[in-house]
Amino acid sequence: MKLKFDKNFCEKCTTYDCLTKCQYMRLDVESAKKEIMRLINGEETFILNECVTCYACEEYCKKGNHPFYLITELQESKGILPAPKPIVKQWINMAIPTRKDTQYFPNSREPVISLCLFPEFMRELRGKLFEGVSFILGRHFYCQLAYLHFGKPSVIKERLPKIIENIARHGFKEVVFFHDECYSTFTSYANAYGIEVPFRPVHFFEYLYNKLKALEDKVKPLNVRIAYQRNCSTRLTPDKEQYLDRIFELIGVERTQREYDKEKALCCGGIFRGQQRYDLFVDVQRRNVEDMVKSKAEYCVFNCPYCYYTLAERVYKAGIRPIMLHQLCRLALGETLR
C-alpha cells in the first residue's frame, strides 16, 4: 500500500499553505518551502518532531496532496514517536479484538450506523432520528486512524483491510459512520492509499441532515447560539462540512462568529496531552474556550466523542453547555435527553 503523493505539486507550489497556515508551528513562505523540500525528499526536518498531528494541513493543501499522511510515513520510517512508547503501546493494544468482541451482527439491516468504539452512544441514538437503525460496533469495526497521531501508519495499513472485510461481510450498500474519524478513513485515507472500499461510507452529518429534512415539520427552532468544535479528522474530508451549516439552519441555531472556527479551528487538545505537550494542551484549551465565551455561545457542539470527553468539562466550567450534535438535533425535535 503506497501513499499517492505527487512531489510535483509541492515543487510547483507557491504558497505552501500546509505549513504556513499551521497553527502550531510558525513558518513563513521561505522556511516552509525549505522544509517541504526536505519532507518530499525524505530528509530530516524539525517538522517531523514538532508536528502536533492536528491533521489540518490535509485541508490546507488545496491540491489534495496529503502532506500529513506523508509526515506520518516519514515519522515512522525514521522512528520518530510523537508520544512515549508505553502510550503508543497502549493505543495499539487497545484495539486488538478480544473474544468478547462481536465480529458479525447477523440481525443488522440498513440503515446501519457504525459506532466505532463508542458503545455508550447506543443508548443515546434513539428517538425519531434513529428509528429502525441497526448498529455495528466494537474492535472488529474500529477504523484505526488514531495511529496517525502516534507515527504508526503501518498499523492502520496492516489492520484496515480486515476491518473493511468485516464490514463488507454484512453486505451493506451504505454504512453511516457516527465517528468522523471512521468516515475519513474509509474515504480520504483509503483513497490516498488505493484501498478499495466496497460500500458507500456515509457521514453522520449527511444522515442527520436527511433525517431532519424529512422531519422538518416537527422541528422546533432552538434559537440558541452555538460554538462548534471541529475534530481533527474533519480536516481529511472538509467537503461534508457543508451539511453541518445546513443542519444548524434547519434546527434554528446560530453558529457564532469566532476566531477558532472553520479553517482556523483549534484541536480539542486531547491528543496534545497524549503526546505529553501539557502546556500546549492547557494553552489551546484556554484560548479555544475563551474564544467561545467571547462569541457569546450558549452551547458548544461536538461531533467527536473524544473531543467531548476532552473539552466538555472546561467548556462547562466556563458557563457554556457542552452537547453532542445528535443531542442538539434531538432537542430540536422536542425530545428529552437522558
Added chain:
Amino acid sequence: MNKKEVHKALAEIVGEEYVSDSKEDLYIYSRDPGLAEPHEADFVVLPKTVEEVQKIVQLANKERIPVIPAGASLSLSGLTIPYKGGIVIDLRRMDKIIEVNRRSRYVVIEAGVTHGKLKAFLEEQYPDLCHSLPEAPPSATVVGNLMIHGQGHLAQQYGFNSSMVTGLEIVLSSGEICRIGSCALGSYWFSLEPFPIPAGLFLGWFGATGIVTKAGLRLYPKKKLRDVEVFVVEDPNLVPEVIYRVTHTEMAEDITTSAQPYPLMFRDIVMIQIYITGDEEEELEFKRKLIWSSLRDIINSKEGGFMTLAPNMKIAFLERPMSNITRFADVLKGGGFVYCGAIIPIDMFSTALKKLFEIASRNQVTFSHTGRVIGRGHCMMFSFAYPFNREDPESMEKARKAIQESYIATLEIGGIPWKPEPPIQRVLLEKMPRETAELLKRIRSLLDPNGIMNPGNWSV
C-alpha cells in the same frame, strides 16, 4: 463448665439472640473469603459494650477457651479462623462513632465501626475531614485494619494506618480494661506520645494480645477536589525513580501502582496512579504541573508518559474505595480472590513484578498487581493477587500454590509479608533471630499467659 453451661453464661452476658452455636452461624465464622482451611468455632457472640467484652474474656480465660476477635474477616489470610475452636467475638455491634474533635482532627470509634460508616459519617458531618481509607470493601472495620497494619489512601503522606492511632482502649486476656495514650489521663484522645508507646503491644498482633474496644484515630484535611494522573512505563525498573521524583514534589496525596494482563491496553506496562487534591482548581493545577515537570526528562526520553483517561476510566480510578478491585475478586466467577501483600523497599519493585509474572505463569493463573506507596517512598505494599473460582478445586489449588510462592518470593527479595496467614507467620518467626522471636514470645505470654487470644497467630 460444659458447652451448655458456657452457652448459658454467654447468653447471660450478651443476651440470648447475640450468642449462637448453630451450624449455620458457625459455618460463616469458621472461614474467611480467602483460601485458608476452615475450622469450626464453638460459639459466636456479638457484644455491644466493653463490659460485655470484658465478661466474655474473663469467662474464656477462666475456662481456658480460645477467643477470636473478628471484624468483617476480610483480611483474606485466615486471621479470624478459630484454629483451636472457641468463641468468635464478632465486634460489629459495637459500631458507635463516639466523638470527633474537629480542631484536633481525631475521631474516637468503637471496634466495630466500618470504613464505610466512618467515611459516610465524615462526608456528611465533617466534609473537610477524612480518614485513610483502604481499598477494602466498605464493610471492613477500621480497627481490624489497624490490627493488621493496613494502609489507606493517605499512606503516602502519613504512613501505615496504625501509625495514625491516637489512643486505644483494650480488654486484656485477664479481662482488665486498659487505656493507652492521652485518653489514659483525661478525656482527650489526641495522642499516644509522649508516653512510652505500649500500643505496639497490640497493633499488628492480630488480636493475639488483647481486644481493642475503642480507638482514637487521626483525621486529615479533605480537599474539595480530587484528580488522578496515570503515568505509564514499559520498563518496571523505572518505577522506583518515578516514585522517588513524585514523592519529592510532595504534591501527591496517594500513589498507587498497578499491572495486569487484561484488558489488553494494560498488558506489559506498569501504571502509576498519582492522586492530587486541592480546594481550588488552581491548587490542583499547580500540583499537576509540578508532578508533570518532575517527570519531564523521562517523558522526553519516550520511556514514560501520562495516559489520557476516558471518563469511565477516570471515574473508576477516582472511586473510593475502588470497586474494580473487589470486582477483580470475581473475575473468574465463583468469587474467590487472595493476595499476598508484600511490604517491600521501593527499589525492589521490578524484582517483585518479575517474580509475580514467573509465579503466575508457572502456576497458570491469572493475576493482578496493585501497590501503594507508604510514606515518601519509604516502602510500599506490593500485592501479588490471584482470583480463583470457589467451585473449581483445581483453580483453588493453583491460587493456593501461587500465594504460597508469593510469600516465599517476598522473603527472598527482602520484603515482609503483610498480614501473613499463620503458617507464614511461623516461617517469619523461624527466620528471625532467635532472640527476637523469643522477645515476641515473652510479650505474648505476658499478655496472654493462658494462650487463649486468637491462638495460632504469632505463636512461637
